[in-house]
Amino acid sequence: MMEENRQSVRYHEIGRVVCNDLCALPGILDDISADGCKIHFPLSFVVDIEKEYMLRIIFSRSPEAPLQLMVRPRWVRESSGSTQIGMEILYSPDQNRLKEFIAYLEEISIDEEPDIV
Numbered sequence: 001m002m003e004e005n006r007q008s009v010r011y012h013e014i015g016r017v018v019c020n021d022l023c024a025l026p027g028i029l030d031d032i033s034a035d036g037c038k039i040h041f042p043l044s045f046v047v048d049i050e051k052e053y054m055l056r057i058i059f060s061r062s063p064e065a066p067l068q069l070m071v072r073p074r075w076v077r078e079s080s081g082s083t084q085i086g087m088e089i090l091y092s093p094d095q096n097r098l099k100e101f102i103a104y105l106e107e108i109s110i111d112e113e114p115d116i117v
Helices: 095-111
Strands: 011-018 027-032 036-041 053-059 067-079 082-089
Touching (some): 027 053, 036 053
Antiparallel strands (some): 011 053, 036 082
16 A cells, blocks of 8 residues: 655545546545645546546535646555545646635635544
8 A cells, every 4th residue: 555645735625526538437536735636436447557637626615617637646546446546736727726726725724623533
């Protein structure tokens, strides 16, 4: 099992992920940072980790058009009929929109109360 190793703060954000080159069914965004994201799909399938993919992410909190990000898989985990993928974000058409969204997530995370366990 591969360890996650991100250099940027990750934010838990739910969104719908569309990438027909990966899977015909949409996936779910688990979290996102300026450098990467973690997504999962509700079925098992083989992922080519040498290939680059264009993701379209529709965020639950944003009414704007989907964010288009060019990504490359860094790790893949398959278990219990699902596939989880850690993606590295490459230079993307919506790079500036991603930076704005990350700034927004950072701002609202300061205002939110911490989870008490």
